[in-house]
Amino acid sequence: MASEKSIFLSVLNDTRSRSLIIQFLLLAGIVLGFSWIVENTITNLAAQNKSVGFGFLSQTAGFNIQTTLGTWMFDYEVGRSTYLDVYYIGIVNTFVVAFFGVLAATVIGFAFGIMRLSHNFVIRSFATVYVEVLRNIPLLLQMFFWYFAVLSALPDKRGKIEIIPDIIGINITGLYIPSAHPQDGFMATVIALIVAAVLTFFINRWARLRQQATGQIFPAFWVGAGLLVGLPLIVFLVTGRPLTWVIPEFLETGPILRRGYQDGGILVIPEMMAIWLALSLYTAAFIAEIVRAGIQAVNKGQTEASSALGLRRGPILRLVIIPQAMRIIIPPLTSQYLNLTKNSSLAVAIAYPELVSIFAGTALNQVGKEIEMIFMMMSVYLTFSIATAMFMNWFNARAKLVER
């Protein structure tokens, strides 16, 4: 009796076997919990006479979707396109807003973050006010503000403001930009661009190595820029400009509903502008704080040492402070990028046809496959998030302090 108890106790007191037991119990708990969820789901669905499956994806979707990059890419047509196309269109539209939102938020955020540290009182206060106002107002309200601000600032469908006369114009239905259509022979220009990019890469490397070896500075940036612009331009002109532009046409007369801009060219709808503005400006306020904190976290001695070496303010910031600050900035910056992507789902409130709106909204209401569709929607956000996180981790690994 006593020995049995002592065996039991000794097993329990042994770190290795104890950890095994705990892991086993945890695993059993997860498996039980998961099977309970599945079982329960099936019973509840059966009670409501619902079936499970992805067959609905091949049904045709019977509703119109606003013209966006997504509908253009997948050639959306009512009565022919399926719910799967709707899914793809939602993904593309979400991606577009997230991508351009991340770009703009980064630029604006860095600018305001640096402005927050300016010695100029006006600039510094302006940046402070910006950050405090924008990050303290709910994003949804900002979206409504920008949307209705954009709508009320623009002329109606039959009017226009020309940003570049006869080429780029805007009214309440959106921003109209000419679209480029490559012709035969355009490939040569693309190849020239690739060649220029490869050359630029090697010139940069050579210049860096030479500077390290001899201390001489080569104007690699300007040479690279010249190559990247010049070489494709020359090839483009030599091959006889194989690119045609479709400029959106504006009708002043005819049936009243037909007046205004016609199809053709690129259309950026006001919903897209509003959501992009709101997401970029809101996230930029957070990024500004991250950047400010990152810069301030770099020891003041670094600035003083650089000054002692005779560097001016600009190069100190660019060569000494920012590279060290980046190590601190990148991880929280990643979270902001992920937040921006997920926040784009608020766009449903102002009629931008992104994933939550058209797939988990309109389409879900028509086919009623909550489980399948929410699962599909979640996997998209998960994929976007993991991809962003992977890219930022790679970037972080490059930027972090390498001890020598």
Add this chain to the structure above:
Amino acid sequence: MKKLAYALAGLASIVFATNAMAMETLGQVKDRGHVQCGVSQGLPGFSNADDSGNWTGLDVDLCRAVAAAVFGDSEKVEFSPLSAKQRFTALSSGEIDILSRNTTWTMTRDTQLGLNFAGVNYYDGQGMMVPKSLGATSGLELDGANICTNTGTTTELNITDYFRANNMSFNLVAFEKADEVVSAYDAGRCDVYTTDRSGLAAQRGKLTNPDDHVVLPEVISKEPLGPVVRQGDDNWFNIVRWSLNATINAEELGVDSGNVDQMRNDDNPSLKRLLGTEGNFGEEIGISNDWAYNIIKQVGNYGESYEKHVGENTPLKLARGVNKLWKDGGILYAAPIR
């Protein structure tokens, strides 16, 4: 994120809730002490909250009728304002007991979404509203229009069908909430605002200049609107269906909230069955026998609700039209209580 959270909550409750949830709504309602009713986020005449949070409207009266039938007290009801997109998930997840939110009865919804329509409390049809400045007199002149509407409704499908059938092109701008549709239409984002004609009448008052807009004559769809419950609970379904039938039968028999006490002593057997002085109709479905008496006394008959909320003397000015009783030339016809 709120909408997403809502969808996820709905999903979670389908996944996690115990089996008892789908069954026995009546028992749950009684335990809870009130009926939880899903309504719109503000559609004057149908379901709308005033400044002090009191809900009124035709759809609201249906919820109050069910509360009166179950508890004998039409105030024992709480309202969940839902967007068109959220409504079915809220119902199937058990957040609400009835959905009474100007919801169109369609085959897909009835057969594939796990829902049951308990009847029709308003026969509607989809219409189109345009600014007078457009000069349009018919829907057939709307080729090339920008059209504003709500997501997650049958209106998206109907308008698409209508334009396709007439070989016209259009661009659909679909918002989550009706308020944004009205604001965007008012700002000129769209040439046309489309929804059920009752909805157009209700929302028109929210425009800056209601008189500058005109509702086109076309009715492009059939929209039988009615209360919805979950599939799988027949008793609860019966209670909701017969609460609605009681209000329509009451109008037909000439009983209203004013004369119901007096009518209770009448010898007409139809009246006796309706008001619970004869037969066991209430107890058979788990409620008291004076269920219909309570409905009529506290909420009124169908005609009373109609005139009070959407009729000619309200801002909506909707004529009874097809919503008249069958014997007055309409199509409103409730099965008899016997």
